[in-house]
Amino acid sequence: MSPLGWVGIVALGDAAIVTVPADSWAGTVREVLRGIPVGVLTDSDRLRAVLPVAEVLGPASLAYLDEGDFQPVGLDTVDVVPGGHADLVRLLASVPVDDADECGLADITSAAFVVRCGNHVVAAAGYRCWPGMVAHMCVLTRPDQRERGLARAVASAAAADGLANRLLPQWRARPEPSRRVARALGFRQLGTQLSIRIGT
Known part of the structure; x- marks a missing residue:
């Protein structure tokens, strides 16, 4: 989902999954992101306001073909x-x-x-x-x-x-x-x- 050592966020519809690079970050990231609506979880400016973001990749769109x-x-x-x-x-x-x-x-x-x-x-x-x-x-x-x-x-x-x-x-x-x-x-x-x- 993301480069090694990075936090990865994928939002699909009204659900999202977040991966963290180390267990030590899991509690902090979970607590900080809990109050953020799924629709803005991939907004880098919103994340910068609540986490010490050093670098960003994306956002990238995810599209599917029926x-x-x-x-x-x-x-x-x-x-x-x-x-x-x-x-x-x-x-x-x-x-x-x-x-x-x-x-x-x-x-x-x-x-x-x-x-x-x-x-x-x-x-x-x-x-x-x-x-x-x-x-x-x-x-x-x-x-x-x-x-x-x-x-x-x-x-x-x-x-x-x-x-x-x-x-x-x-x-x-x-x-x-x-x-x-x-x-x-x-x-x-x-x-x-x-x-x-x-x-x-």
Whole structure:
């Protein structure tokens, strides 16, 4: 839910789950957050007012795809390669480190759905199987190839694969362009995730 040593908060609908990095923080965090409504638990300004927050990651939207809402995008140039394929490794190495880390593509458990430009993969998507039959979507497009619909095409193929395997596709996104891709495919935002590092 969050980086090692951070507090993680996920709010879905009218429920939330909070993880803490050490038992010593559990009582304090529970007491402080008890009076805060679920709807603002992922508001970093609200948390800064009640906890010694040193760093924040997020918030990120959590969106989910129901098969009946799916708006697939067809692109006949989407290929399938195994997760961990050398072409994916080269794609991840060709983008800024933050983009590579954020997309999660290095950790997929599914096949990868890719678009090539010449001999190079310029967009890829797949998913990591999470508990509860969730397909956590991972999508990346090389910066110089963005705004061409490639993310929608590869993500559409990955989401279709997840649905065919009776999984629930989940899309976690901070940047608005990523959220737009999710909405275009029919994902609906149902929650929010925030991670905070508590200072001393």
